[in-house]
Amino acid sequence: xxxxxxxxxxxxxxxxxxxxxxxxxxxxxxxxxxxxxxxxxxxxxxxxxxxxxxxxxxxxxxxxxxxxxxxxxxxxxxxxxxxxxxxxxxxxxxxxxxxxxxxxxxxxxxxxxxxxxxxxxxxxxxxxxxxxxxxxxxxxxxxxxxxxxxxxxxxxxxxxxxxxxxxxxxxxxxxxxxxxxxxxxxxxxxxxxxxxxxxxxxxxxxxxxxxxxxxxxxxxxxxxxxxxxxxxxxxxxxxxxxxxxxxxxxxxxxxxxxxxxxxxxxxxxxxxxxxxxxxxxxxxxxxxxxxxxxxxxxxxxxxxxxxxxxxxxxxxxxxxx
Amino acid sequence: xxxxxxxxxxxxxxxxxxxxxxxxxxxxxxxxxxxxxxxxxxxxxxxxxxxxxxxxxxxxxxxxxxxxxxxxxxxxxxxxxxxxxxxxxxxxxxxxxxxxxxxxxxxxxxxxxxxxxxxxxxxxxxxxxxxxxxxxxxxxxxxxxxxxxxxxxxxxxxxxxxxxxxxxxxxxxxxxxxxxxxxxxxxxxxxxxxxxxxxxxxxxxxxxxxxxxxxxxxxxxxxxxxxxxxxxxxxxxxxxxxxxxxxxxxxxxxxxxxxxxxxxxxxxxxxxxxxxxxxxxxxxxxxxxxxxxxxxxxxxxxxxxxxxxxxxxxxxxxxxxxxxxxxxxxxxxxxxxxxxxxxxxxxxxxxxxxxxxxxxxxxxxxxxxxxxxxxxxxxxxxxxxxxxxxxxxxxxxxxxxxxxxxxxxxxxxxxxxxxxxxxxxxxxxxxxxxxxxxxxxxxxxxxxxxxxxxxxxxxxxxxxxxxx
Numbered sequence: 001x002x003x004x005x006x007x008x009x010x011x012x013x014x015x016x017x018x019x020x021x022x023x024x025x026x027x028x029x030x031x032x033x034x035x036x037x038x039x040x041x042x043x044x045x046x047x048x049x050x051x052x053x054x055x056x057x058x059x060x061x062x063x064x065x066x067x068x069x070x071x072x073x074x075x076x077x078x079x080x081x082x083x084x085x086x087x088x089x090x091x092x093x094x095x096x097x098x099x100x101x102x103x104x105x106x107x108x109x110x111x112x113x114x115x116x117x118x119x120x121x122x123x124x125x126x127x128x129x130x131x132x133x134x135x136x137x138x139x140x141x142x143x144x145x146x147x148x149x150x151x152x153x154x155x156x157x158x159x160x161x162x163x164x165x166x167x168x169x170x171x172x173x174x175x176x177x178x179x180x181x182x183x184x185x186x187x188x189x190x191x192x193x194x195x196x197x198x199x200x201x202x203x204x205x206x207x208x209x210x211x212x213x214x215x216x217x218x219x220x221x222x223x224x225x226x227x228x229x230x231x232x233x234x235x236x237x238x239x240x241x242x243x244x245x246x247x248x249x250x251x252x253x254x255x256x257x258x259x260x261x262x263x264x265x266x267x268x269x270x271x272x273x274x275x276x277x278x279x280x281x282x283x284x285x286x287x288x289x290x291x292x293x294x295x296x297x298x299x300x301x302x303x304x305x306x307x308x309x310x311x312x313x314x315x316x317x318x319x320x321x
Numbered sequence: 322x323x324x325x326x327x328x329x330x331x332x333x334x335x336x337x338x339x340x341x342x343x344x345x346x347x348x349x350x351x352x353x354x355x356x357x358x359x360x361x362x363x364x365x366x367x368x369x370x371x372x373x374x375x376x377x378x379x380x381x382x383x384x385x386x387x388x389x390x391x392x393x394x395x396x397x398x399x400x401x402x403x404x405x406x407x408x409x410x411x412x413x414x415x416x417x418x419x420x421x422x423x424x425x426x427x428x429x430x431x432x433x434x435x436x437x438x439x440x441x442x443x444x445x446x447x448x449x450x451x452x453x454x455x456x457x458x459x460x461x462x463x464x465x466x467x468x469x470x471x472x473x474x475x476x477x478x479x480x481x482x483x484x485x486x487x488x489x490x491x492x493x494x495x496x497x498x499x500x501x502x503x504x505x506x507x508x509x510x511x512x513x514x515x516x517x518x519x520x521x522x523x524x525x526x527x528x529x530x531x532x533x534x535x536x537x538x539x540x541x542x543x544x545x546x547x548x549x550x551x552x553x554x555x556x557x558x559x560x561x562x563x564x565x566x567x568x569x570x571x572x573x574x575x576x577x578x579x580x581x582x583x584x585x586x587x588x589x590x591x592x593x594x595x596x597x598x599x600x601x602x603x604x605x606x607x608x609x610x611x612x613x614x615x616x617x618x619x620x621x622x623x624x625x626x627x628x629x630x631x632x633x634x635x636x637x638x639x640x641x642x643x644x645x646x647x648x649x650x651x652x653x654x655x656x657x658x659x660x661x662x663x664x665x666x667x668x669x670x671x672x673x674x675x676x677x678x679x680x681x682x683x684x685x686x687x688x689x690x691x692x693x694x695x696x697x698x699x700x701x702x703x704x705x706x707x708x709x710x711x712x713x714x715x716x717x718x719x720x721x722x723x724x725x726x727x728x729x730x731x732x733x734x735x736x737x738x739x740x741x742x743x744x745x746x747x748x749x750x751x752x753x754x755x756x757x758x759x760x761x762x763x764x765x766x767x768x769x770x771x772x773x774x775x776x777x778x779x780x781x782x783x784x785x786x787x788x789x
Contacts (some may be wrong), residue, residue, distance in 0.1 A: 004341040007504060007572060010763050011337070016331055017767035018774060046633065067776045072524070073728045130534035130702060137538050144538065146531065149780055160780055234436070250699050278433035279422050288419045295435045300702055 086180075108319040109226065110176060113141035117164060117173050120181035120230075124148030128181070128291070129301035137309045139320050145173050154184035154212045161218060166191060170223050179218060179310070181230040183251075185298055187243035213254045217261055226317065227261045228310065233270035233302070234277075237295040262313070269309045270302070283308050324366050324565045325519050325781060332361070337572065351494050354471045354573070361476035362440070369439040377470050379403065380449045387456045387737075388463035397457045401450060401746040408446045411438045416640035441479040443637065443789050446472050447604055452487050454608050454752075461487055468494055476570040479564055481786040483580040483600035492574045504762060507749035510568030512769050513747065517561030518784070519777035521736055525554035526782040528729050533700050536710035541717045543724040544687050544710055550729060551700055552693040553736035556584060558785050559598065585740040588684035590654035591662060593692060594631075605630050620663075627659060628652040638789060642704040 087178040116136060118124055125148030133146045147169065154161040162182070171176075189199050190208045198205045221227055229251050232244035248267055270290060271277055281287045282305050290302030298306060322328050336357045343350045362369045383400040390396055414436045421427040437706035452469070464472070464487070470571040472490045532539045532547035538546070560581035567577035578600045587593035594602040616623040627677040635648010694711060739746070756760055 003503075004344070006759065008334075008341060009335060009509065009759070009767055010504065010508075012334060013763040014767040014770050015334065017763070018771050021771050064775075072776060072778075073726070125530060133535045133538070134706075137535060146534070148530075150782060151780065156772075267385045272430075276432075277429070278431065278435075279418075279427075281429065287422045288414055289433065291423070291435055293415070293435050293437045301419070 093292075107316075109317040111319050112321060113143070114177065114318060115173060115175045116142065116179060117169050117175040117224075118143045118144065118146040118148075118178045118179040119162070119169060120148055121152050121184045122148060122150045122297060123181045123184055123230075125150065126300040127300060128306045129303070131300070131303035132179070132307035132310055135311050136314075145169070145175070151185050153182045153184065153186040154216060155190050155209065157212075163219065166216070166220055170220065176225045177232065177314075178224045178227045180227060183232055183244065183247040184240075186247060187240065200243070204251060208246070210250045210254060213250055215266060216256070217254055217258055221258045221261055224243065227255075227262060228264055229255050229261055230264045230306075230314070231266045233266040233290070233298065233306065234268075235291070235295045236276050240296050264310060264313060266306060266309070270298075280305055294304065322361065323567070323781075323784065324562070324579060325515055325777075333569065335365070340573055343521075347495055349473055349573075351467045353527055354494075355467055355474065357474045358471060358474035358479070362479060365440040366437075372439050372442075373445065376407070376445070376449065377473050380453070380473075381466055381469050382694050383453060383461060383590040385472060386468065387453070392457065392459070394457075397453060400453045402759070404446050404450050404453075410765050411442055412637075412663075413640045422516065427600055431633070440787070441481070444482045445473050445479055445483045447601075448487070451484070451608055454612075455487060461491075464491060472482060475570075475575070477566045477573070477577075481559075481789070482598075483563055483566065483578045484604050485575070485763060487598070492542070501753075503755055505754035507568050508572055508754050508766055508769075509747050509751050510564045512766070513743075513750075514561040514564030514566075514568065515770075517564065517646060519561075519735075519740075519773055519781060521732055522558035522561060523765070523781055524553050524732055525550050525736075527778075528724055528726070529554065529700075531555060533697075533710065534702060534706070536706065536713045537686060537717075538719065539713065539717065539724070540722050541714055542718045542722050543719075544714045544717065546724045546730065546733075548693050548697055548710070548714065550724075550733050552585070552689070553695050553733045553740075555696060555700075555785055556581070556740060557736050562786065564713065583740050583743065585689050586685055587688050587689055587692075587736060589658035589661060589683060589743055590692075591658035593688060594651075594655065601634075605634055607673070609633060624656045624659065627655050631655050637698065643698045643707045645699050646704065647695050647698040650691070650698070654691060654695075669720045701759050 009210050043066050076256070105113055118129055118132060120129070123129060124146060129146050129148050132295040133144050136142050137143045147165075149160055149162075149165075152162060154162060157163060166178075166180075170178075186209065187200055189197050190205055190212075192204075192208045193211075198208055217227070230310075231248040231251055231300035235241040245267070248265070252263045252265070268274065270280065272280070278289060279287050280302070282301060286301070289299050290305060292296070292299055292302075322332065322359065339353065340350075343353045359370065362373060380400065383396060383403075387393065387400075418427065418433055420704070421704045422429065427433070452461065452472075455465070468491055469487075470485050471494065472485075475485070475490070478485055529547050529551050532544055536544055563580035567580070570577040580598060580600050582596040582599065584593055584597035587596050610626055613626040613629060614622055617624060629652075632645075632648045632651035635644050635651065638644050638647070697710050698704070698707045701710060755763060
């Protein structure tokens, strides 16, 4: 028993030490959560203005974070000014290009070559994302970059900050088109700009989430030529179905505020006469189950069908040649 | 709730404090273990818990019948069928339904419910089947219900194994609590596992998703790097999980089976399966290969039995054609390994001193290469993507390399090195920690834990074997 007690003491001590060592970071995350919600992204963490002792600790922690990031090879945090400068130049160039293309092509917005970035949660990682990427790279002069992260979205940006990541990806790949899909993990309590928490059952949740979506759209619609916002497919899950319907409504209504954001209604497209369909045919006539067992993620077959639908929509805008 | 999480750390501390006292009271401890198993598993969903409870109750009833009608084949067969059907239903529901849809036996308009696969169903079903067969063979006596339920639902092993044997588990429950660990060993297991999963496997995970999803988008060199990266990632991921699981089992007073033993040192497929996921391969050996006749019915039959065993192992991993190819590569490789090992001429040639070292090294490298190719089929979305990947390794239209990253390549080499020298590192770290006084031990362990956490990713990818 003495041996066990020794082990217990070591475990508890180690946990306490690790927790304390990480404590300022936790505090910082909580503080940043509120600011991120409204002011989009605070990319430069050095700018936290606070004269208190906690500010000193935070600065030390930031320094430590940079060292760890350097070791891990995590990309450096980009300064907000640099982004603004570069993106305004890019924006001008892109707008000119869009105008020229519209004149030449008539209704087609894009001519080749074209750069596409696909990003979002696990739907982009498995099933839908890989299938769309596969169909896109079959086209000539189309470069695609796809990045999905499990368990992420626009809600828990304390956990993974898609605002910052999108900014970094735009910087790195300078895409013409963004294809995004979020929300599978967003159906949980949310913090507003003041740090007030709202449960999913609270009608105010929709307002807060709407602002998150609007912020994302406002920020990035000016940095690419077009954003295709993919909505959730129909789900019978008593847990996810109603959440997805609520979120889709928000994506749709917010996208209408932007000329270059198109909401893609997958709810309808993955149903038959508005009703849930377990199995659907793909273009080649193969019939298969479209949803994985969780009724959230799509199967390979379901992903292929979603990708085929999106390719049709993209074909309206892109002159594939 | 996964092991590398704050929630689990807190959960473990809370359950470990009473365990220290209860460990020495077997009658109470067995119920305590069962209680924490139930609490842990219920966190994955109450529906899953219900299925597990029904599974345990039904199988315990079968064991009662087995003990009443000893050596009764009918009871055993009913038990096996029930469990295989249950496992098959959950694992192959989508695959079978798609076949029925394509054959138009099921209509597209038919409502087909979505079926969630209970967490760990494969692993607890393997335990159940092993128990039924051991009871039939007379190797296990009728256990108490509490002991049986604790064994099947043992929380450190329920999600992804290792598949511990009942006999040892019951001995550990009944016997006075011997310590199967010391501070150094346990620390090395838990922190080593954490390091492999959180730092090494999670880092590589970021690079391989793209090439495996759409190999046509990558150069030959990228695909070669991705293939080797996946081989090492899978090893770090799964052996890391097994190490953590074993460390936790040890802390609770249970022996835990060795699940990995430098697998990429293997010379041939036979050797590989003696080193990789050992608890699963020994399960297949004892409960499929031997019942099929093993090596008792002549050489040809032995090779057929090996082939069947490996092929079924492939099918268990997944219901796609790519898994069938993966299983077939291992089945053919294992048969050839046995033939090679048993051929006198080759044996003599192999043992010649002058070539010995070179041949051993060549055999290791060749085995690793072929196993890496096989993993491509294991990890691909489907057969055609896997074929594209393999062909792309030799010829690709893409010339721009995107995976030439020294950290990635360094991590792959590091994991490969761990496979060779991991045991020495483990021995060295264990020895150091055991020689430290308590204060220094706490400081060193805390520092190691902190470094691992900070080197880990913001988002930990899921364990690969959680899907099985």
